[in-house]
Amino acid sequence: MFHPMALRAIYSPVRAIYTKRESSTDLYDDVMSDLSPTVAAILLTGGKSERMGHDKSQLIVEGSTLAVRTARLLRLVVETAVEVGPGVSGFPTTLEEPPGGGPLAALTSGCRALRDRGHAGGALVVACDLPLLSESLLRLLVEWESPGSIVPVVQERPQPLCARWSAQDLDAAGPMFTRGVRSLQHLVAQTDVVLLGESEWGIVAHEGQFSDVDTPEDVQRLGLTMT
Numbered sequence: 001m002f003h004p005m006a007l008r009a010i011y012s013p014v015r016a017i018y019t020k021r022e023s024s025t026d027l028y029d030d031v032m033s034d035l036s037p038t039v040a041a042i043l044l045t046g047g048k049s050e051r052m053g054h055d056k057s058q059l060i061v062e063g064s065t066l067a068v069r070t071a072r073l074l075r076l077v078v079e080t081a082v083e084v085g086p087g088v089s090g091f092p093t094t095l096e097e098p099p100g101g102g103p104l105a106a107l108t109s110g111c112r113a114l115r116d117r118g119h120a121g122g123a124l125v126v127a128c129d130l131p132l133l134s135e136s137l138l139r140l141l142v143e144w145e146s147p148g149s150i151v152p153v154v155q156e157r158p159q160p161l162c163a164r165w166s167a168q169d170l171d172a173a174g175p176m177f178t179r180g181v182r183s184l185q186h187l188v189a190q191t192d193v194v195l196l197g198e199s200e201w202g203i204v205a206h207e208g209q210f211s212d213v214d215t216p217e218d219v220q221r222l223g224l225t226m227t
Contacts, residue, residue: 039142040123041074042110045085046096056129057088059224070128076135077142082113104177111170127161129212136204148192152201154210160184
């Protein structure tokens with residue numbers, strides 16, 4: 001069980017993961033052994049990037065593309081992971097069904113891929129466009145003691161694409177989509193969801209870790225580059 005004072009001692013601030021450019025084939029080198037067998041991960045890389053004008057997953061952060069960097073962080077905390085997208089992370093890949101169906105459709109496809117691989121539990125669901133994301137935040141979500149979903153809240157806004165979703169809520173996503181639901185906020189409203197405020201996630205992270213990259217101005221502000 002997490003205790004706030006213990007967390008302060010365990011987790012350090014965000015740090016650089018790479019000192020050189022790495023390819024997706026490097027993902028499984030030097031992976032830590034402290035991995036969760038009960039929580040998997042779904043990495044979303046298939047967004048349209050319309051406001052960016054380029055594929056956001058290919059932005060360079062700390063020598064790696066965003067997709068590879070995020071995959072590397074996930075591999076530090078979970079045993080099983082899949083990518084929903086074009087196959088740019090090094091993870092086993094599935095495609096969003098239907099194409100262009102949005103994040104709820106992508107989550108549903110990711111859940112199906114995990115079930116096909118024999119994982120019946122919950123999963124982190126993480127968008128690949130979070131350049132300041134840290135292992136510490138992901139580990140907090142994985143290890144938070146609750147059977148339900150864990151969704152951080154930043155400035156009163158839930159963050160469903162940087163969250164841990166329970167098996168029950170993952171399995172509910174497909175029927176929701178079939179009924180015409182498209183917003184992830186319907187999942188956030190599920191009764192087993194635990195909303196984490198800054199007093200809880202702030203022990204290991206800062207608000208910037210939830211900031212996504214949507215526009216060229218965001219790229220310039222954060223000092224990122226394209227491949």
